[in-house]
Amino acid sequence: MAEADTGARAPTRALDRRVLWFVPLCWSLFQLWIASPLPYELGVLVVNNAQARSIHLAFAVFLAFSAFPTTTRGPRHAIPVRDWAMALLGAFCAGYLFLFWDGLAARSGAPTSADIGFACLGVVLLLEAARRSLGFPLMAVAAVFLSYVFFGSWEGLPDMIRWRGASVERAMSHFWLTSEGVFGVALGVSSGFVFLFVLFGALLNQAGAGNYFLSLAFAALGHLSGGPAKAAVIASAATGLISGSSIANVVTTGTFTIPLMKKVGFSAAKAGAIEVSSSINGVLTPPVMGAVAFLMTEYVGIPYIEVVRAAIVPAAISYVALLYIVHLEARKMGMTGTLRTGALRFILAAVLSVCGGIVAGGGILWATGMIVDLLRASLGEMALPVLVALFLAAYVAALRHAAQRPDLEMSVSGMEHLPPAREILQTGLHFLLPILLLMYLLMIERKSPGFSAFWSAAFMLLVLFTQRPLKLWFRNQGGIAEAACAGWTEMLEGLIAGARNMIGLACAMAVAGIIVGSVTLTGIGQVMAEFVEYLSGGNLMLMLVFVALISIVLGMGLPTTANYIVVSSLMAGVVVELGAQNGLIVPLVAVHMFVFYFGIMADVTPPVGLASFAAAAISRGDPLKTGFQAFFYSIRTALLPFLFIFNTDLLLIDVSWAHALAIFIVAMIAMLVFAAGTMGWFVTRSRLWESAALVLVALTLFRPGFWLDRFAPExxxxxxxxxxxxxxxxxxxxxxxxxxxxxxxxxxxxxxxxxxxxxxxxxxxxxxxxxxxxxxxxxxxxxxxxxxxxxxxxxxxxxxxxxxxxxxxxxxNERLPKELFYLPAFLLLGLVAAIQRRRL
Known part of the structure; x- marks a missing residue:
């Protein structure tokens, strides 16, 4: 975890330790300061967006060189002089826009030699910082695009992709001194609110919410057949709220779930693959989606609530289908739990749980909004302090309730002897309040992501500082002062952990800016469209397949946000343009969801499936076997993007609530049937033709218009x-x-x-x-x-x-409703079920 996210260097020298403690703390405090209303109220340390991006990257580059060793064999117990020099020089280059803001503004469009020199040096040091904190892939991708910028006129290149090339002055000015490159939208989103969401997750985890969600999942599902695997699916969904990274999900929950899955009979490859598939879904699940939800609002130009609505149905049915796959896998292996559950009963329970969770969450948010509106109408300006007091009172009441039960301990062996789920739920109700606050501000009040994340993170700081002493006070125990000191320490450690988690992510966003800047400078996006059109020969389905494959290749080795920026910048326009040429007009959000899904699949797919490698390291299984098994489990996820390109109803675009409910039910049935068809098990073990029939039924339910188009064009x-x-x-x-x-x-x-x-x-x-x-x-x-x-x-x-x-x-055209094809599909499904029942 440290090597991947926070830096593997743990120095022993006092100065080095203090730097790696103090600088991340200052970074977190700076981000909280600029997100708060205090700079504008006090008129102190007010910075504009461009200056904030510059300071943000300066912190990230400095920490990349000081917290991450040069190589895996580099010194970890001290920061070498060379790294000190590169860290300070990199921070200076990154902060160049802030330090020389007035001078750069005065000579806009006419940079000096010093400007170009520090821009060149900054690009090189940024690429090295990204290599240290993220590995070679992202640096290599950016280097390829930079080479194309400078050497795109080389005669050895095919005529299709050749361009006139750019001078060093023009390119470096574009990349480093304007908002078109490194300091563009991506880094602005990172500085504006991605940092705050990562900090919020780190503070939640520091407070114990990760252990709470994991324990709750195991207590609820551990008694079922294949229970640890089912618990891994649910735990990864909950952890996705906190981490937003598939690799972090694997490391966080897999440490506990993978050994327990192996203990009940899953092979190392299957245990790792289930954890990987679950963790991938955590990134695809609203409301955060690894911070991509907020990037998508910027790139697509739609409100945040529209992104959540588009993503909720695919994510929900994908999770239920994964639970069903785990259930079928357990049935095939003859596993039993302390409580035997039939397939139909388990499916109904899973669907009702997912639907119930969505409805319950939406209902709580709606009820909260009604109460707030009522208080505003009756109290006027006094409503805000009353609301704050009521919210704090709810927090104290939740803590008092939790104090009546023992605190949860985190260990693999302890997961097998947990109290009932109802008791565990009551030990951490106060962890749900900051999530409720975040969702309320985002979805009911429609506040900006930065505003919402700031106040949620501020409340989490209060939780970390007060939860220990308040519990002791409610338990009538001593040591409250010591607990307050421990809470203060945990709060500072949470701030430091949040900043160190952002090192690689901020560098990735900045390097993604180089790639985006290369696209805007060279027009390579149009070349990609022509290339895909040439490969597909104008066939729409082949075009989508090639876009999917290219998105997987582009996403290899990249963190979630950088992954989305790269694939959307290069491939989203390709789908829009070539789709329109073939008569398929797709909403832009559907196109961005398509490329995002396949970009994330790179974390699964060998040979560079980083999530699969992380899971294999825990399971001690073969990484390639784990990756291929995870890809097999994730086929349902790979199917969804194709489906919502042709049937945007799945994204709830321009549909009523009644229609949305019908879509959800039919899509859920279709995905479960598809899972049964690919797993080779429905009522019992399926024959080949039965599996083919089940897949045909699933595709018909997903896209009934396909058959209608054969008889009557739309x-x-x-x-x-x-x-x-x-x-x-x-x-x-x-x-x-x-x-x-x-x-x-x-x-x-x-x-x-x-x-x-x-x-x-x-x-x-x-x-x-x-x-x-x-x-x-x-x-x-x-x-x-x-x-x-x-x-x-x-x-x-x-x-x-x-x-x-x-x-x-x-x-x-006026034609019959496409839903008529549901009838033969359900009849075929019933026929397969009846034939299999006769074999029981």
Whole structure:
């Protein structure tokens, strides 16, 4: 854990120890300071976003050189002079924007030789800092992109990817002195709120919440067949709230779950694979998603609540399916628990637990919002102090309740002799309050992520400082002063742990900025689209498969956030562009979810499945076997992105609550049937044709429109001149699917389908297109061409240009509901179940 996240160096010299204690503490305090209202209230140490990013990276680079040795054989008990020099020089280069802010602003666009020199040095030291804290893969990817920036004009490169190249001055200015490269959106998100979420998780873990969630999962499921494996799934879901890293999830929960899984009969490879699959799902689960949820709001441009709504159904059904896979694995191995549970009963219990948890959480948040609104209406300005007092009173009451029971101890052997789940639940109710506060601020009050994480982390500092002395006071025991000192120490250790957990992540975000800057500087994103189009031969499914494979390769060895930044920057536009060329218009959030899912699969997939390697280190199994087994268990996760590209209902986009519930139920059944088909076990062991039939049933339930499209196409192409009549007759706030082709200013020919908004009803078609879409069309020489594009309008943002011509207009066909194909699917499912029951 230390080698991966916080740095393996543990110096013995007093000065070195103090530096690695004091600097991370200062970093955490700085991040809390700039997130608080105090700088603006007091007018002290006010920094803008760009300056904050510079200071943030300076801390990260300094700690990367001081906390991480140069190599695995490097000195760990002292910081060498060379590392001191590189740490100080790296921090100076990273802080260059802050230190020389006024001078850089005065000579914007005309950097001096010193500016370029320190930018070059900063890039090199940043790459080395990333190598130390994260390993070779991310540095190698960034180095490839940098090479392309400087040597893209080399004649040995294929014509498809060749470009004119950039000078050192232009490139370094772009990467280091503007907001287009290292100090761009990614590092801004890291500085603005990712640090605070990592700190919040570290403080929760320091307080004992990780042990609480793990113990609760084991107490609830440990008595079932394959109980430790099922507990690993639930524990990783809970730990995902804290860590947001698949590798950290594996190390945190796997230390306890993997040995217990081996003890009840799972092989080393399967025990590690179950933990890996569970941990991957923890990263894909809202509300944090490894901080990717907040990055997605910036890159996609939608509210945070929309990201959570899009991610919740895939994550929920994937978790239930993994529980079912574990159950089937236990059945195949003949495992029994102290309480035998049939497959159907277990499935119902799992589904009800997941649904109940979602409904209960949503209900608590809704009820809390109603109470807050009532108090605001009745108390006015006095509502805030009353609410704070009530919240603190709830915390004290929860601690008093917890003090009536013994504290939980954390050990592998202790997991086998836990008290009932109800008793464990009551020992840590106070751990749920900061999570409730975070979710309430994010989802009910709709506050910014930084604001929400700041107040949640501030409350966690209070919890760490007070929980020990208050418990002793409620138990009428002595030693309260000593407990307060211990709480103060734990609070400081939590602040230090949070900062050290951020070293690699901050470096990764900065290096990801180099990759993003290379994309914007060179236009390599368009080259990637042409490359994938060439490989797929224009076939839509092959195109998605190649994008998935490239996303896995790009994500190898990268932490979650850097992984998402890289794959979304390079591959999201590819899916949007090539999908539109094939008549598939996909919402941007679905595209980003697609590439994110496959980027995260790199943590599973050999040969660079870091989560699989971490699990194998604990299980003492073969890393490659563990990786392949984990990939087999994660097939259901790999299936989901393809499904919500073709059926965006799974992401709850533009659906009612009743429709959302129906989608959830059908998708859950489909995923469970798919798991049974791939595991070769349904009611009993399946024959080959039965497994194939189950997979066919699952795919039909997931995408019934596939079969309907074979009989009745969804769209009919109308002639271009029909666009004005169709736009005029369309209802209010509708959209029109229009095929357009033409050449861009850069000379590239485009032929694609665009979704144009129409706005309010009432005007003629040409006026609606002009006002709502920013697109003026005119009939000329028997064609309909683009006459004018409104600056900043939807048409310009979609990439439409002057003099493009309309090729066709899509009109939706009237056809039978696609849900009719559920009937034959369920009949086939019933037939397989009946045949298997006869073999029991």
């Amino acid at each position: 769209w009919t192409a109308e002639p271009p001149v029909a666009i004005f009549g169709l736009a005029s007759n369309a209802p209010a706030d509708a959209s029109l699917r229009v095929g357009l082709e033409g050449d861009t200013i850069g000379g590239r020919h485009v032929s694609s389908i665009f979704l144009l908004p129409l706005g309010p009803a009432g005007d003629d078609g040409a006026a609606r297109l002009s006002q709502a879409a920013g697109l003026d069309l005119m009939a000329r020489d028997g064609q309909v061409v683009v006459d004018m594009i409104a600056f900043g309008g939807p048409a310009e943002k979609l990439g439409i240009d002057f003099d493009w011509r309309v090729t066709h207009v899509d009109m939706e």
